[in-house]
Amino acid sequence: MQIEQAQPGPVITGTPVIEMQRVTREYRMEGRKGSKEEEAVIVRALGGIDFSARAGEFISVMGPSGSGKSTLMNILGCLDKPTGGSYVLDGIDTSASDTNTFAYIRNRKIGFVFQSFNLLARTTALENVELPLFYRRSAGGEKKMSSQARRERAMQALSDVGLGDRMYHYPSQLSGGQQQRVSIARAMVNDPAFILADEPTGNLDSGMTLEIMGLFQELNDQGKTIIIVTHEPEVAVYSRRTINLKDGFLVSDKEILERRNARQDLEQWKQDHALLAEEAP
Ligand SMILES: Nc1ncnc2c1ncn2[C@@H]1O[C@H](COP(=O)(O)OP(=O)(O)OP(=O)(O)O)[C@@H](O)[C@H]1O
Numbered sequence: 001m002q003i004e005q006a007q008p009g010p011v012i013t014g015t016p017v018i019e020m021q022r023v024t025r026e027y028r029m030e031g032r033k034g035s036k037e038e039e040a041v042i043v044r045a046l047g048g049i050d051f052s053a054r055a056g057e058f059i060s061v062m063g064p065s066g067s068g069k070s071t072l073m074n075i076l077g078c079l080d081k082p083t084g085g086s087y088v089l090d091g092i093d094t095s096a097s098d099t100n101t102f103a104y105i106r107n108r109k110i111g112f113v114f115q116s117f118n119l120l121a122r123t124t125a126l127e128n129v130e131l132p133l134f135y136r137r138s139a140g141g142e143k144k145m146s147s148q149a150r151r152e153r154a155m156q157a158l159s160d161v162g163l164g165d166r167m168y169h170y171p172s173q174l175s176g177g178q179q180q181r182v183s184i185a186r187a188m189v190n191d192p193a194f195i196l197a198d199e200p201t202g203n204l205d206s207g208m209t210l211e212i213m214g215l216f217q218e219l220n221d222q223g224k225t226i227i228i229v230t231h232e233p234e235v236a237v238y239s240r241r242t243i244n245l246k247d248g249f250l251v252s253d254k255e256i257l258e259r260r261n262a263r264q265d266l267e268q269w270k271q272d273h274a275l276l277a278e279e280a281p
């Protein structure tokens with residue numbers, strides 16, 4: 001296969017928008033009464049993470065199963081709070097935030113994408129994308145969105161991910177890659193500054209993976225800060241920086257100097273597959 005030369009990304013400078021200091025996360029597992037394991041056990045998922053990111057970065061989080069990647073993502077995405085340490089997101093100290101502020105950050109600043117898409121099955125693509133607008137948290141003085149405005153915004157988000165002709169399909173009537181695009185549209189509909197994705201390509205074949213990574217690269221080029229978890233080095237090459245976790249600690253942090261272009265790789269992949277199909281008896 002012919003390898004296209006990757007282009008280096010722009011140098012990202014500026015003050016960090018994500019700042020974690022000595023972040024720990026412990027889970028307390030209650031013991032079972034009357035058994036040998038009666039005493040509670042503390043599971044330490046994160047042992048003390050120092051990590052910062054600037055606006056416009058595209059970071060992949062790697063590491064073996066159980067190393068703390070999802071735990072870290074959930075804290076970054078304000079789905080969970082650390083046990084210790086501090087986490088400042090866009091100037092807001094999340095550890096000191098009340099439940100309302102926490103929900104506001106999650107709803108307006110962050111778009112979360114999951115491995116299993118997490119779409120509502122009995123709801124069309126359009127309604128799935130509208131949902132975060134329905135629960136939209138407004139800051140002081142902001143007007144509530146009309147249902148017409150919500151619909152238009154959701155339609156735009158679906159068009160942006162190339163699904164303008166699939167708005168009224170149910171998740172079961174869409175391919176895996178299309179379902180993931182719906183969930184990216186849902187993550188984007190409130191125009192968040194951050195996109196966090198936990199193994200977004202874990203359930204996709206290589207063509208669909210390239211499609212989704214191309215979409216993330218496009219969003220990153222538009223200025224979104226993106227953090228994804230992946231097990232696959234061949235997915236991480238589309239980001240600009242890779243951090244590695246091991247046993248709840250950050251063990252490496254590397255810049256990717258030559259970012260690969262997922263759109264180009266997808267074109268190549270399609271050509272190779274067309275050739276293979278022709279050669280098949
Ligand atoms: N709710 C929980 N209660 C107790 N322990 C947990 C809980 N969630 C995670 N853990 C433990 O914390 C550690 C880190 O888990 P985490 O899910 O963050 O790993 P991961 O790196 O995402 O793994 P994978 O690649 O398999 O998704 C593991 O040892 C796990 O067993």
Ligand SMILES: [Mg+2]
Pocket residue numbers: 069070071
């Ligand atoms: Mg995980």
